Amino acid sequence: MKQEFIFIGPPGSGKGTQTKMLSAEYGFPHIDTGSLLREEVASGSEEGKLANSFMEQGQLVPIELVSKIIKNRLLKDDCKNGFILDGYPRSTEQAAALDEILKEIDKDTDTVPNVFYFEVDKTKLVERLVNRRSCSVCGAIYNLKTMNLEDETKCTKCGGKLIRREDDTEEVAEKRFTTYFNQTAPLIELYEKRGWLTKLDASLPIDTIYKNLTGAIKTHVNS
Ligand SMILES: [Zn+2]
Incomplete structure (x- = not known):
């Protein structure tokens, strides 16, 4: 049976890690809209x-065009048994567009998507971002709070200087997350009403989150 997954969660919620784990275990392709758009541009289609x-002018790609690109992707052979949509939809407007897509591609199945929401406390997310450093040479990512570096200015892998991204300040992070939560709150509500939603506590250890996630898939499918 076909299994469709929709992963919703703010940047830093660990949703990327879980996507990779699920994709590796079940073989579902991982589709995130950012990479998909870049691939589409590179393909010259x-x-x-x-x-x-639109991107060149710093404008948002119109919702109809994004929908078309996503639909084409979901119709590819590797999505026959399922897929993981990551970072889409992000608003109720996009959810309506996705409904149309699913109606079309699933007309012969009775698939109900599993929607997972990675719940993280905003304060924790901000803290994580503010404590994030990256190596100016090899790009390795560090978290000062959890990694306990002896020298907080030096990369342990290559010795490069650790830097803080300019927009990783508390104020910017706070604003970014507020926008995110405001935009997705109605989306969460919508999927919850439909009974598609499972909330995952993203503050738990990676393996525990994964266990909760895969456990929820089964109940969903059996019910
Ligand atoms: Zn380095």
Whole structure:
């Protein structure tokens, strides 16, 4: 039976790690809209060219165009048994567009998507971002709070200087997350009402989250 997953969660919620684990165990392709758009542009397709014309001007790619690109991707052979959509939809407007897509691609199945929401406390997310450092040479990512570095300015892998991204300040992070939560709150509500949603406590250890996630899939499918 086909299994469709929709992963919702703010940056830093660990949703990427869980996607990779699920994708590795079950073989479902991981589709995140950012990479998908970049691939489409690189492929030189009609849609890619059009999307690029918006991106070049620093504009958002129109929702209809994104939908078309996503639909084409979901119709590919490797999505036959299922897929993981990561970072889409992000608003109720996009959810409506996705409903249309699913209606079309699932017309012969009775698949109900598993929607997972990675719940993290905003204060914790902000703290994580503010404590994030990256190596200016090899790009390794560090968290000063959890990693206990002897020298907080030096990369342990290559000796490069550790830097803090300019927009990793408390104020910017706070603003970014507020926008995110405001935008996704109605989306969470929508999927919850439909009975598609499972909330995962993303502050738990990685393996525990994964166990909760895969456990929830089974109940969902059996019910
Ligand atoms: Zn380094």
